Amino acid sequence: MGLREILTGRSSVKQPAAHERLFALTTAYVTLETSFQICCAGAAAIVVQALATSDFQSVLKDTEDVVKATAGEYKGTVATSDDEFGFRWVIVRNPSVEDLVATINAVSSSIEDGGYGERLLCAVFPFKGADGAPINFIYNYKRGNWYPFVPAPGDKQRNTERELQLKAQIGGELPIEPELERWFPLWGVPF
Helix, strand or coil: CCHHHHHHCCCCCCCCCCHHHHHHHHHHHHHHHHHHCCEECCEEEEEEECCCCHHHHHHHHHHHHHHHHHHHHHCCEEEEEECCCCEEEEEEECCCHHHHHHHHHHHHHHHHHCCCHHHEEEEEEEEECCCCCEEEEEEECCCCEEEEECEECCCCEECHHHHHHHHHHHCCCCCECCCHHHCCCCCCCCC
16 A cells, blocks of 8 residues: 555556557467467457446447447447446457457547546457367456466366467467466356
8 A cells, every 4th residue: 555545545446557568469460370270250359347427438438439430441340248247348340350459459548548447457359279169368458468268168167278378379479467367267258
């Protein structure tokens, strides 16, 4: 606890890390595809912890409107979904990894510019392995790091062996979260 927090009686929420690390996926994707036959699923999502305030709702609506207006230029689509935990998912569909990353960055930047950067949780980029198995690369905004999440068959099962294999394979190109306990699973991703 810092001096400011003691004096004001409030703790500060960690702001998101710089966005440069988000763009690491655009170069790592080349290795994923050519060396490991891991292909983009043509979608991405940003997850935001929603607030019921009119200002926050206005920022989200304006952000979604801008993304929808520009999505056509990139042959993409945009949709939103609220999950059972009250998180808002802004889902972008586009075959280009570069366009997906740029659009997700635009959404997060708009939310930060509106003063709600601390509400950004993560971005999710689904991929498919050579065998068709789902592989998700998750970008944690607070930490500025990536991690793989590989769901396994069964109810809320994950393939940690494959996740660690992916870390070894792509860790030189993507800034991978070093603390494995921060590799949070995301169940029920609305893709």
